[in-house]
Amino acid sequence: MSMERIPISLEVNGHAVTAEISPVTRLSSVLRDNFGLTGTKLGCDAGDCGACTVLVDGEAVCACLVPAAEAGGKHVRTVEGLSNGALSALQSSFLRHGAAQCGICTPGFLVAASALLEDNPSPDEQAVMDALGGVLCRCTGYRKIIKAVMDAGMPPCRRVLATTRPLSAPRPSASTGCRKCLAPTGSAPMNGPKTRSASPWSDRRTGMPSSLR
Amino acid sequence: VFGARASWTDILRHDLPPAFDALKLAAREVGSIQIQNRGTIAGNLCNASPAADGVPPLMVLDAQVELASATGTRLLPLSDFILGNRQTARRPDELLVALRVPRASTEGASHFLKLGARRYLVISIAMVATRIALDEDGRIAEAAISVGACSAVAQRLRRLETALIGRQQGADALDAVSDCTFDELTPIDDVRASAAYRRRAAAEITRRALAATSDALTRAGGTGARAAA
Numbered sequence: 001m002s003m004e005r006i007p008i009s010l011e012v013n014g015h016a017v018t019a020e021i022s023p024v025t026r027l028s029s030v031l032r033d034n035f036g037l038t039g040t041k042l043g044c045d046a047g048d049c050g051a052c053t054v055l056v057d058g059e060a061v062c063a064c065l066v067p068a069a070e071a072g073g074k075h076v077r078t079v080e081g082l083s084n085g086a087l088s089a090l091q092s093s094f095l096r097h098g099a100a101q102c103g104i105c106t107p108g109f110l111v112a113a114s115a116l117l118e119d120n121p122s123p124d125e126q127a128v129m130d131a132l133g134g135v136l137c138r139c140t141g142y143r144k145i146i147k148a149v150m151d152a153g154m155p156p157c158r159r160v161l162a163t164t165r166p167l168s169a170p171r172p173s174a175s176t177g178c179r180k181c182l183a184p185t186g187s188a189p190m191n192g193p194k195t196r197s198a199s200p201w202s203d204r205r206t207g208m209p210s211s212l213r
Numbered sequence: 214v215f216g217a218r219a220s221w222t223d224i225l226r227h228d229l230p231p232a233f234d235a236l237k238l239a240a241r242e243v244g245s246i247q248i249q250n251r252g253t254i255a256g257n258l259c260n261a262s263p264a265a266d267g268v269p270p271l272m273v274l275d276a277q278v279e280l281a282s283a284t285g286t287r288l289l290p291l292s293d294f295i296l297g298n299r300q301t302a303r304r305p306d307e308l309l310v311a312l313r314v315p316r317a318s319t320e321g322a323s324h325f326l327k328l329g330a331r332r333y334l335v336i337s338i339a340m341v342a343t344r345i346a347l348d349e350d351g352r353i354a355e356a357a358i359s360v361g362a363c364s365a366v367a368q369r370l371r372r373l374e375t376a377l378i379g380r381q382q383g384a385d386a387l388d389a390v391s392d393c394t395f396d397e398l399t400p401i402d403d404v405r406a407s408a409a410y411r412r413r414a415a416a417e418i419t420r421r422a423l424a425a426t427s428d429a430l431t432r433a434g435g436t437g438a439r440a441a442a
Contacts, residue, residue, distance in 0.1 A: 047244065047245075047247065047248055047251075048334055050245060050247055050334075053247055059222070059250045060246055060247050060250060061247050061250050061251050062247045062248070062251070065247075065248075065251055066251070112246070112247070115246075129332070130241075130246070131246060133245050133246070133332055133333030133334065134244065134245020134246050134247040134248065134333055134334060135245075136334070
């Protein structure tokens, strides 16, 4: 569309930025093409897939449906803004659960989930599904993603054991601890040395006791 | 009064009387949270999709649209505003600036049900909004039922509404649904469902929505608290 270019100023991931754009350019394009933030993915350009989910003033929106001019003066947070040098608790949880396959939906899920966790640090399964319903994944089947979000706010002793317990099972209470944190003396450690537990593959490599599979 | 730029999230967060519960339930099912944060009630109406989730809940509230142009403003009942698939009575020089709900239509309790292939990001196969208000004896004094996605424009089921007046909640009211032939509906066969399936689905979700409305009225204390809008 031929339209005069206008200057816009906004804050992206805590940094003040400016661009000169046609006012009808999609925010998703400006983030990627003007600011080089290619973590925001483009899927459908129609609000149907959620891959381009970003936070505008804290609210999850599809960046493809936001004219960039409308983002002027606002605070935009992209997937790049979720980590601060190290992975966030949410990102670590995705890694631990293997909650990504091809990866194009992952930034959208991370941003949508971070909006939820900001309001509700320990959401139930329904709340997680409500928050993630706007992002489509065609690889993983969602279960690992849902578990990863539910676990993100949990201390290690309250995390869902990724492969051994259905989501519907009650969580171990904080007072009784769990098999991971308070395993009886003499039993085999669940995931081998602590330092390896961050790997999403550690469960398979260390060979958990078959009774726990 | 809803301003035209009220988003679905705005509606969800606003404290509204029980007659607006159907609208809130619809607001939770429009697209996804990302869409609810951006999408507006006026956009939903001007787009005039037969499957627009906002239309049935607003029809049972007898909503009117306010259209403004350089020459003045006019009010139209919602059913006179949406004329057909993607067609509205809005002139090119007009903007939809607000929605008005008459106070008389804010009595009782309401419910909304949407049938789709999945919960989110889905175009409705059929949907229904119901609003019921009771008289002092606990009989149905006012019934408003609107079905969407089963005709070019969502419709009020006037014959069923008339049949419900004076009945007791519960089995008596649900009998009226069983007797209803849903003749007003003209569902189509398409990729999402067959016409026959849509007709049966509309009957079933109407029955369920009426039951849920009755439950809400019972919880509220029988006669449906008068709305304080």
